[in-house]
Amino acid sequence: MSAADRVRRLLERLVAASAVERILISSAALLLSILLGAVLVLVAGRMTTCAPSSAVYYFGTGFCYDPVLVFDRLFLGALGEPFSGGWSPAGQFSVTLRETTLLIFTGLSVALAFRAGIFNIGTQGQMAVGGLATAVLVLRGADVVSGVAGTIVLIPFGIVVGAVFGGLYGSIPGLLKAYADANEVITTIMLNFIATGVTLYLVGGAFKDPESAANQTVPLPEFAQFPTVLFGGRQDFSLVALACGVLAIGGLYYLLEHTAFGYDIRTSGLQPEAAEYGGVDAKRTVVASLTLSGAFGGVAGAMYVMMVLGKFQSGLPAYGFDGITVSILAGNNPVGVAFAALLFGVLKSGTTIVQFATDVPPQLVGVLRGLIILFVAMPEFFRIVGRRVIDPGAEPVATDGGHAGGSDDE
Amino acid sequence: MSKAVRLEGITKRFPGVVANDDVDFEVEEGTVHALLGENGAGKTTLMNVLYGLYGPTSGRVVVDGEKREFDSPRDAIDAGIGMIHQHFMLVDPMTVTENITLGNEPRKWGGLAVDRKGAREAVVELADRYGFDVDPDARIEDVSVGEQQRVEILKALYRGADTLILDEPTAVLTPQEIEELFGVLEELTAQGKTIIFITHKLGEAMAAADEISVLRDGRKVGTVDASDTTREGLAELMVGREVLLDVDRPPADTGDVVASVSDLVVDDDRGVRAVDDVSFELRAGEILGIAGVDGNGQSELIEALTGLRPPDAGTVRLLGEDVTDDSRRRRIEAGMAYIPEDRQERGVVMDFDLVENALLGSQHSPELGPRGRIDWPETRTHAETIIDEYDVRTPGAATPAKSLSGGNQQKFIVGREFERDPELVVASHPTRGVDVGSIEFIHERLLELREAGVAVLLISSKLEEVQGLSDRLAVMYEGDFVDVVDPRATTESELGLLMAGQQPEAADGADAGTPTEADEEAPVDADAAAGGERA
């Protein structure tokens, strides 16, 4: 066997190894999306007009938008200008981490359900319910304790409240699926609309801050919000919250991989009949996993309330839906969620910078996100490309997936 | 006589597998040709090449003396070749007529509509011509397996097939249905059609075929005349070594009642009564066999017993305890092992590796999952034990179940369940789709368990298996036990009648042949049995 052969074998095995493959494919998806995004920026740049002085020139043609600048701003901006010397933890980087923290929780929420074979589109609603409950109950709690003691008591309390209410709301589609055979995709979509309506009603009425024109609760006192450590408080980011997120990742990983309950969940997700055969109570697992999934969503709501806004306000940003994309990019793997959440955190936070620093419409980032997910969905595409790269001489792959002419197989 | 089809030097490679290796194969027009071989020998692949599903890596296909290149089944169909696949290629919610005409619908209004009346008439006419009994308007999901098979054959005939390939057509049929099928094949050859059928079963090949070709490891090891060969000779050709076909079984030494079922009533998915008032007892050290045509309630009975389906009435007791309302998990914990009918749906999680699969059913056990936490090192050792002791051919315990062959998956499941230290083993079709060598192995293990005082409930559609292994044999028909007989004292044809819901004449009961002999001679009183129609 020649050395080239050996390298080829090694590469082949690398490509086949699923974790490595996932990472390779995700990176390739990101790169390809950026490339396509750049093309889109250039094309869009031809569709608008601008002064020749403000245009950039590539291949001898003038474009109004500069893709290099866009991606420079998107990534470096989101990372808080790591190369310009003035990096500070209080900068845009903490916005990135703030978004990451929230996306970790919604991502875990979706990922957990996915692992149980359930498509939870309802994280958004669960987040709203958890968030409102947290705001309301922590406010009550703040009447009882305050100061440092308040922080120590109220933050965990708020998280638990978010988890409980998000979990309860998540259990509704769980129960409906387990006992009424109702498709969870439908029920969770409906429950999102319902959560929006009900929280708007409550926060515009019973729980409304009489002082504010907005539909929001009374702001939480400072001690009932996440304390800022290291990172400047201006960006509503708390390292403590991020630590909770990392803890949650570890917890879910442990749950899935090292506990019998996690095994039950994974088995149900992959092959419900086999799970049933293996003594897994299918109905209970459905309810339990959607409840737990909802709990993560609820905690995301609690984080949003106690870290970002300091109150609950109607018109919750779409973290729940972003959680779906995070989870997909992560292959529904809790550890992967950390990286995917960071990537989407960068994209979300970078969007502001792009919008601020360029004339390119920020919706570009939305397109990028879609493209990334699209490419992640088609690993086969990269495998085919990969095979061509590894073995350029190979004939086109036959429809049955077999190689033509593999005489060196022996 | 001319050759209907000829395959010359066919080689077909898959990544890492040579499924067919320079196979020459030819079939005389108007004859029945059996293709015999172990699991994975390459039978299906060879026929798929002939049917245009796969292009051969090298080699030629000659039909009616003309060299052909098939890019798709469409080309093969045009050349007069029809194939009835191992798993039926039928669309369940569509009707018999719709299925038969699929892809070749008669049209009207310039193609804008299917000529539904015309299609129905064509189907009725075709069925009449070959004497097939099918209901053109029935939905596939509502008709019996035998009828589905007839639909498959009609489908091929409708497309003008002259050469029919049947892939393991008898695997799912009752002896009577098999007999009917062989009758159909005879009728077809009489009308000039050529038949190739694939089977593992030596007896069938010898009973129905004119010629027999044997494949082993992708190579053809020989073609023989059906009339001058023996079962032993064929088996040796297939496996490459001598095979013990008889089960050596010491007499039972039964103990206490392990499981008892009384007045059990179970409904199926559609709410139709599937098990109707069944009662039986099963003792330690005893194998109770259940024979019956698929779909007579065996699956539902097993599911109710194992805790996968709630019964509508009756009780199930395990070691004296009423477990009727207990969950599946409780039953596992009480010492019930279960080899499920459908290994790839229930028995293993295809995407899990063997370590994870070794845990299935034991995840809450004190040994592997103490206090809700999984002991992975222990589980790995357990998996490796199973792999070693049950001769599971796999690169390692970290291999996903889906990349094991079916037979090896089955061996793994058998190993896992037997290693549970069970009080009761429920084995449903434990050797379905498994090759001769592995069958032997699994049978031996079952008998070992029996000797160790385990109670075994054995369900199989293979009569020779249940007959050979069971101490008592219950025959199930339309949800009830028609009779419980001594398997050694009952002939296959008597069993066939019982399976059709009839009590054989008292006089017949006496002459008990050995099971193997019964298998060898084609059942004779199929006509009598045909009266008992299946639901």
Place this chain on the structure above:
Amino acid sequence: SGGPSGGSDDTETETETDSGGSTDDGMEETTAAETTESGPAAHIGMVYATGGLGDGSFNDQAQSGVIQAQEDFNIAYNEAQPDEVAEFSSFQQQFAQSTDPNYDLVCCIGFLQADSLTENAESYPDQNFMIVDSVVDAPNVASYTFKEHEGSYLAGLMASLLTTQDFSAGAGSTAGDSTNVGFVGGVESDLIKRFQAGYEAGVSAGSDDVDVSTSYTGSFNDPAAGREAAAAMYNSGADIVYHAAGNTGTGVFQAAQEAGKFAIGVDRAQSITRPSYSDVILGSMVKRVDTPVYNSIEAVLNGNFPGGTAVSLGLAEDGVDLVYGDSLGSEIPDDVASEVSTAREDIINGDISVPTSP
């Protein structure tokens, strides 16, 4: 006439700015070109309300203020259209932190920005901010609110006067025997309820027999829902529907056209900004968000930025007004116009006090 400023030069300004604003090339060119030549007189940051530009009302109206300032004073501006509440803070900070260019004023459009601005004004004491629709008490923030209820009162009065007589103009008509008019809101909030309250007060001032049917669509950007809400009102006998629902209102106009009835626009002179519906738009309750934007820019340039002050703009300050429709305005009966005009004076004089909540 001394009534509402129908057809006044205000409206004409609108036309210009609007067409200028809808093709961004013009704008970019100006900014870019002048930056290179002499440098703009000031840099302005605009942070719009969620909902974005192109809403045909609130944000667009704010934009027209900065565009006007650009034309008049040679300033340059940069815009941000946040999608969600958490982004307000980011954008405010981006503008405040920026040194190249250094923003002389950051305009925060919409009351939802108040909370984050309260924090940021403190963090960036040297940065001038202005906020529309809310009051932020900080020395470097100029706050502008509007008395939407006052303008809405006039809209209600006009509606109730017209619906109790047989009136037809353009593509619409009213039946004299009708006893209700409609109000379509976006998302329920105190602000929008102020529109509703003023409108209801105006309606009952016009006639005791006329009721207001109220509906909220839950969105400022859902024309389909606006259309159904308005259609339901027209079907139940309403002749005139007033909306305070941003882009959702486009659907209200359409429903009016389909029903052959009338609608009243909001924020801008919508008979001009939505010309395809000018045949059913009786008038619009303009809320001159552009005025504080323009004025605060001018103040910054003149060195007298009113930081720390809060101004409430009502009819008296020309902050709100009822502007008659571009094509229907001339057909409004004189008696109605004069009654409206009288009410306007009465409100300004304090003879009528308009409630701020329904």
Place this chain on the structure above:
Amino acid sequence: MSDAGETGASTDAPTADEGPVASRSTRELTAWAVIGTLVALLLGGAAFPDSLLGILANVITDKDTLAAALRLSVPIAFAALGGIFSEKAGIINIGLEGLLIISAFTAIYVTDVTGGIWIGFGGGVIASTLLALLFAVVTIEFRADQIIAGLAVWLIALGLAPFVSQVIYNGPNTPTVATTGSISVPVLSGIPFFGALFSASPSVYLLFVAVAASWYVFERTAFGRWIRASGENPKALDTAGVNVSRVRYAGVLISGVLAGMGGSALSLDLGQFTGNGPTMVNGKGFIAIVAYLFGNYNPIGAFLATMLFAGLDAIQTVLQLKGIGLPRQLIRIIPFVVVIIVLALVGRTRLPEAAGEHYESGEE
């Protein structure tokens, strides 16, 4: 009125010859329950015209309610029909929302540029079909996970439409263009209640045609059978000599065309595309999925399920005006609550056997 009543009845009828026995009977039961409730409601309403029942009965039997329900149905029902074609062929198309978004925007843009409403309509259909083609290539050729790829289609459209709008119109919302208007059939449109069927926008009529045509395709044509077979047992179709990929491509492309018609109709009916937040489509594509699952993959069933939902939406709009004592925010969620309740009663919908699975010809 009988939006709801009809729906109940006929989600059942088409079901009867598809679903398994058990679900057939629950469906039947639910249908009768819905009809029963409705009759009781109408009788009660007649007896006590001033009660809440009376108000409800009044609203339900109102011609305008039917007209509103039809208007609201158009995009949802078109997308639902599209979803049926795709999913029956074996490709779950969760990207309908994206197809609606892209066509809604393109229709306005093309209309704005060319001035022709129907040219714009066609432009929207083409845009949606192209996006569907991308989806088809990705799922059929590159074996992408259908659910994930569908989400990607949604996300791409959700970003792209406002992006282009921003580039062209400097805002996520487009200016207004002319609308499709409405066509009224003389005499027929005067019929009480059902007259609403004959005085509607052209897209409503187009929808009727599309529903009927889809039904015809599935029930009467060979192609319809191939689509069904392709989703139930692609291998059966393959071995019958029909190219499964081609059938699946056709199914997905048709879903693109139909969803495109829905999207174009949506925006051209209002003469504007609004691209802020979830855009003007705002979940209609997802509700379309609900509709066809509800309608058990039958075009007529899906249409009636859509009408049930749209009818409830229309009713809640009117109820907001009636002041029935319930806060408005809560009235608005009535349709969603009802969908959940009905779904809990109807239970499982049976997906085509092979839906969601990749099919490779020649796979063992």
